[in-house]
Amino acid sequence: MNGMALTNDDRTHVKHAPGNGRGFRAAAGLTPRWLWVVAAGLFLTALNLRPAISGLGPLLEEVRHGLGMSGTVAGLLTSLPALCFAVFGVTAPRLARRYGPAAVVLAGMAAVALGTALRPLAGGTGVFLATSTLALAGIAVGNVLMPVLVKRYFPDRIGTMTGLYSMALAGGTAAAAALTVPLTQAIGGGWRTGLGVWSVPAVLAALLWVVVLLRERRGRRGTGETHGSVRPGGENGARREPAPRIMRSPTAWALAVFFGLQSTGAYVTLGWMPQIFRDAGVPATTAGVLVAVIMGMGVPLAFVLPRLAAGMRRQGGLLAVLGVSGLAAYAGLWLAPAAGAWLWALLLGVAMCAFPVVLTLIGMRARTGAGVAGLSAFAQSTGYLLSLPGPLIVGLLYDTTGGWDGPLLFMIVLMALQIGIGFLAGRDRCVEDES
Known part of the structure; x- marks a missing residue:
């Protein structure tokens, strides 16, 4: 449809989402050549969805000392992403219907750029949390609308494009975890410089979406379409499909709970894993690289696993x-955190790839664009809300016990629950049928 042959996983998605590809190029006002620009926008946006978080982990100890944070407040800081994603992510579908998903993602990238640029200027915990919240609000709308943008611009290639942006998301996460400390040392300026540098790629992503939106507007003018004839957030100018009642769907709830459990593991990893390694005697730079290995595993696997999942009836x-794999990693960190650090990082990296798989399931478990938007907002917002206590509990357990045995046991229990919920989330059902 866009000049590229369909793969088996893409045909699977067309089967699950009939009719969503009708005239999508005309509705977007883009030629196939310009869809490559949209793909670049998706890639660059995904690249910016985690550095504001993963870049903080390797410098958390320095930030705590610089701002006078206690362990409990630091635990709250590691819970802040989940809180923002839950609160701001739920607003994304409504904003997208009014202004269009691309315009909202553009605004989100602008917020990320501004928040990450201002955060290093904070003189106290309050300002640091406020500027972090601004950046995380921008990330939140990007989280929810990425599957919507894929459904809108590439309805016949959901598996491939989900894999592409998941790979970019993992790459951005790993790059920030690995490079923040070396950049801080190379540039100078302490932790403030190391955190502020990640505003630059967000600016580039915002500029690319400006180009896409200007091209869409020019395309609509060229075809004589008015703003009202093609809804900015609509599907191809066709009749808007009513959104299903997501909260009545057992599959939606299974996806939300699974999303919450895997998010807990991800944010505990981003927020506390560097400290776990450092407390085991691993140098700070090496601890950052180990977290980069964990997240970097998602670069190749995030491209492969969504396509694999899309070809299965049950995931x-x-x-x-x-x-x-996650259970083995946590057990290893409990028994021999330093001796097997690289192996535990590899195993935990495999476990973290549940994230691109669940993103793929969101695209597969709804037939319509409205269904995907509603399911994405519900599963992600509810999931992130459920994950809120996790990093905070880890911080409290660490402060209370003075070690990592309690937090790691807590993570083992959550991973066992995640496995059980995964069988419910992986059933071959659509939310429209259940709601």
Whole structure:
């Protein structure tokens, strides 16, 4: 449809989402050549969805000392992403219907750029939390609308494009975790410089979406379409489909709970894993690289696993394999954190790839664009809300016990629950049928 042959996983998605590809190029006002620009926009946006978080982990100890944070407040800081994603992510579908998903993602990238640029200027915890919240609000709308943008611009290639942006998301996460400390040392200026540098790629992403929106507007003018004839957030100018009642769907709830459990693991990893390694005697730079290895595993696997998941009728077995890898990693960190650090990082990196798989399931478990938007907002916002206590509990357990045995046991229990919920989330059902 866009000049590229359909793969098996893409045909699977067309089967699950009939009729969503009708005239999408005309509705977007873009030629196939310009769809490559949209793909670049998706890639660059995904690249910016985690550096504001993963870049903080390796410098958390320095930030705590610089701003006078206690362990409990630091735990709250590591819970802040989940809180912002839950609160701001739920607003994304309504904003997208009014202004269009691309325009909202543009605003989100602008917020990320501004928040990450202002955060290093904070003189106290309050300002640091406020500027972090601004950046995280921009990330939140990007989280929810990425599957919507894929459904809108590439309805016949959902598996491939989800894999592409998931790979970019993992790459951005790993790059920030690995490079923040070396950049801080090379540039100078302490932790403030190391955090502020990540505003630059967000500016580039925002500029690319400006180009896409200007081209869409020019395309609509060229075809004589008015603003009212093609809704900015609509599907191809066709009749808007009513959104299903997501909260009545057991599959939506399974996806939300699974999303919450895997998010808990991800944010505990981003927020506390560098400290776990450092407390085990691993140097700070190496601890950052180990976290980069964890997230970097998602670069190749995030491109492969969504395509693999899309070719399956049920994905519970695949999610179980990823969960068992996580169980082995946490057990290893409990028993020999320094001696097997690289192995535990690799295993935990495999477990973290549950994230691109669940993103793929969001695209597969709804037939319409409205259904995907509603399911994405519900699963992500509810999931992030459920994940809120996790990093805070880890911080409290660490402060209370003075070690990592309690937090790691807590993570083992959550991973076992994630495996069980994965079988429910992986069933071959659509939310429209259940709601």
